[in-house]
Amino acid sequence: MRSFVPVLTVVTGIFAVWYLAAIWLNAPWAYDKATRSGEVLTLQTLIADTWSQDKPKLPAPHQVGIEIWETTVEKNITSKRSLIYHSWITLSATLLGFALGTGLGIALAIGIVYNRTMDMSVMPWVIASQTIPILALAPMIIVVLNAVGISGLLPKAMISMYLSFFPVVVGMVKGLRSPDAMQLDQMRTWNASPAQTFWRLRLPSSMPYLFTSLKVAMAASLVGAIVGELPTGAVAGLGARLLAGSYFGQTIQIWSALLMAAALAAALVSLVGLIQRITLKRMGMA
C-alpha cells in the first residue's frame, strides 16, 4: 500500500505526457483539415480534434481505452474482431514456445554441466544464436517449416522457443553449479551416484536461478510469438492485429494490441513470480 502513491503519481505523469504528445503530434493533421475546410481552430477545438481523430498519429489514451473495451468486453470471444480471441492465439503460441524453450534450455544446461565436451563447445553457439536479429530469422523459420508442411501454432512457438531457451540455459548452468564444494563432497562421502546428486542436490539448488530465468524467458517468448505472426501475414493473433493496423493506418488498433501485449506480458511474468514466491518459500529458500 505504501507504493500506491508513487505508482499513482507515475501513472498520472504518463497520461499527462501522453495527452500532450497527442496534441502535438496530431495538430498538423487538424490544421490541414481546418485549412481545407476554411475553419479557424481555437485552442479548445484544436485539442478536441487531436484527441478524437480516426487515424491519429498518436491516439489519446481514452481512444485506446474505448477500443480495448469494445473489442474485449463487447465482442463475443470467438469473433475475429475480439481482442481476447487474438490474445488467446498469441498466448497459446507463447506458452507452447515457453514450454519448449524451458525444456530445451534445461536439457542444454544439464549437458553443459555434466559433459565436458558440451561445456567447452555449446555456450559459444548458444550466445551466437542470440546475436542473429530475430526479425531476420523469423521469416526463414516460418517459410522453412511451412515448406515441410508445418504451419499454424508450431512455427510461432519455435520462434518463441528460440528466444526463450537462452535465459534458461544461462540461468540453469549457474543454478546447477551453485552447490558448493562442501555439499558436493558430502554427496561423495555417501557415494551418491551422479543421478542422485542431480535430483537431490543440484536441481533443488538451482530453483532460484530457474525462476529468475523463467521470468525473462516468458517475456521473450511473448515477443517471439508476436514477431512470428508478422512475416506470415497471419490473420489472427496480436501480431496480426499490429500488422493489419499498420497496413490500414489504424493506429488505435495498433495501440490497443500493443497495450494488450504489455498487459499479457505483465500478467504472465507476475504469474511466474507468484509461483516462484510460493515454491521458494515452501523450499525454505526465500
Add this chain to the structure above:
Amino acid sequence: MNASVISANRLDLTFQTNDGPVHALKDVSLDVAKGDFVSFIGPSGCGKTTFLRCMADLEHPTGGQITINGVRPEEARKARAYGYVFQAAGLYPWRTIGGNIRLPLEIMGYSKEDQAARVARVLELVELSGFEKKYPWQLSGGMQQRASIARALAFDADILLMDEPFGALDEIVRDHLNEQLLELWKRTEKTIAFVTHSIPEAVYLSTKIVVMSPRPGRITDVIDSPLPPDRPLDIRDTPEFLEVAHRVREGLRAGHLDD
C-alpha cells in the same frame, strides 16, 4: 595382522598451486585402533583437514599409504565405512530435519520402514526427538550441528570423521555438545577422528591426541590420554587433565619453535 581402523604410513601430500607447491602433509604416520577417540590439534594450516580428507577419499595423497578398515580409502568410501561431519552443518533448507537425516539413507537404498526407524533412533541419540518435522531455519546453530551429526550416524558406519564440528558455536553450547558427543561415543562404540583447535576440547574428548604443526604439515606428538572413559565436565579441573593439556601445549609450542 592389521587391527587398526585407520592406518597411515609415511603419508605425503603436496598441493600444486599457482604460488608453487604447498606441502600440506609430510611423512605422517599414525595408527588408530577400533573404538579410539582421536583428536587432531594444531594451528590453522597444519594439514588437519587435509589428513581427514585423505581418510575420506576426498583428497589423494601424493606419497605413502593410508588404509581405512584395512582397505584403500576409496573402497572404504564406496563401502560407506565412515560418516563425515563438516564444519558447517550443511542441512538442505528444503528438507525437514527428518528429511535431511533420511537423505543419506535414501541414497544408500534403505527401506522406508528402516529409514523411519533409524531417523527416530539417531534423533533420540542427539536429543532432537520432536524436531523431525521442523525445518533447519527453525533450529539454533547448535541444534543444526547436532542434526548433522545425527545424519552421519544414521547409517551403519563405524567410523565418524569430524572436522571442527563445533568450531562456529559459542563455548556454553560447545561444552554441552562435547558432553553429548562423549556419551554418544561410549554408547555407539564408534571410532571417532575429530579435528579441533581447542586444547580443552581435545583433552576432554580424546583417548588419543595428535599434535600437528605447519609448513610442512606434520605430526609432532601423539599423546595417549591417561584419563578414564567416564568424564564429567569438571574433570577439566583435575591435575591429570591439566597435565595432559600442558603436554599438548608444549607440543604445539615445539612445533612453532621450528619455524
